[in-house]
Amino acid sequence: MPPFVETMKPRERVLAALARQPVDRPPVCNPTNVATVDLMDMVDSYFPDANRDPELNARLAITGHTELGFDSVAPYFTIIQESSALGCEMQWEGKDNWPTVRMSKPIWKGPQDIKIPADILKHRDMMAITDSIKILRQELGNDVAIVGKTMGPWTLAYHVFGVEKFLLMSIDDPDKTMECMDKLKELSVLFGNAQLDAGADALTFPDHATGDLVSGAYYKRFLLELHQEMAERIKAPLILHICGSTLDRLDYIAQSNMAAFHFDSKNDPAKAMEIAKGRIALVGNLNNPSTLYARGPKEVREEVFRCMDAGVDMIAPECAIPLATKLENLLEIPRAVRAWMQQHPKNGATIKS
Numbered sequence: 001m002p003p004f005v006e007t008m009k010p011r012e013r014v015l016a017a018l019a020r021q022p023v024d025r026p027p028v029c030n031p032t033n034v035a036t037v038d039l040m041d042m043v044d045s046y047f048p049d050a051n052r053d054p055e056l057n058a059r060l061a062i063t064g065h066t067e068l069g070f071d072s073v074a075p076y077f078t079i080i081q082e083s084s085a086l087g088c089e090m091q092w093e094g095k096d097n098w099p100t101v102r103m104s105k106p107i108w109k110g111p112q113d114i115k116i117p118a119d120i121l122k123h124r125d126m127m128a129i130t131d132s133i134k135i136l137r138q139e140l141g142n143d144v145a146i147v148g149k150t151m152g153p154w155t156l157a158y159h160v161f162g163v164e165k166f167l168l169m170s171i172d173d174p175d176k177t178m179e180c181m182d183k184l185k186e187l188s189v190l191f192g193n194a195q196l197d198a199g200a201d202a203l204t205f206p207d208h209a210t211g212d213l214v215s216g217a218y219y220k221r222f223l224l225e226l227h228q229e230m231a232e233r234i235k236a237p238l239i240l241h242i243c244g245s246t247l248d249r250l251d252y253i254a255q256s257n258m259a260a261f262h263f264d265s266k267n268d269p270a271k272a273m274e275i276a277k278g279r280i281a282l283v284g285n286l287n288n289p290s291t292l293y294a295r296g297p298k299e300v301r302e303e304v305f306r307c308m309d310a311g312v313d314m315i316a317p318e319c320a321i322p323l324a325t326k327l328e329n330l331l332e333i334p335r336a337v338r339a340w341m342q343q344h345p346k347n348g349a350t351i352k353s
């Protein structure tokens, strides 16, 4: 059997997959974080500073390509940059832990409080990302895809109002909830477009209307039209990210006009592909806690194969990986994709045509 030969550059491959065009093989493209403590040690760039300093950020982000061999890099590791810039109380934590927003101390109560500072893009936690993207583009040229990230209004609302209070508001007063969304979405557009100006190719759009917290009907009521508007106003492919069980809302998500949906391992990849019906690309959905974190390369390969068998468009961990994830498991992901291609020669260059 002739060896599988790659004919596309990483960035070209990612952009083609996002456009649901033919690819030589599905890209390994992570919409969320793949930085680990091992990678931090390797380049001497640690949390929390790697989230706040553009040079440290770029140095850590680039390892997703240079060390792991992924087709993309993703410099926005967390979900807190905008919330910090809005003035939320932060817990920055140490080198091996995630910075978080103290949601027990919300800064706002309702739509009347929402004010996005005119100079918010100049806040250090916003510039850490935009300036890092400029550095990464310079260092990677046009070969590797840069995936930025701008938080959706639903997630921002959790941070500024507190999860419980915001969800209660959504039950008590849907109109007031929409008013909050309409104000907060302007920050999603602003930061998203700033990252594109800096050189990002695509943006992850996390908006945690997750299956554990809200129903599929909620997604349709509060977010479907808003996401369509985001896809229109932000001028690059968007990758919607929602964790948890999402099959009950995937039909709506497929109508969001976003380029791709980053989905959780709680959803069977074959079933997800069946619902998506080619209307949106799917990216995922390797399990983090029980496979990438706790098992070995053999189990990682099995899961990659399951996604490849299902025809998942881009292969990636389901969400931000635990910071202590073993390198050998991450290195196995692109290896397994190539091994699958080698075993399925007919699916080569024309896998989707």
Ligand SMILES: [Zn+2]
Residues within 6 Å of the ligand: 241, 242, 243, 318, 319, 320
């Ligand atoms: Zn997630």
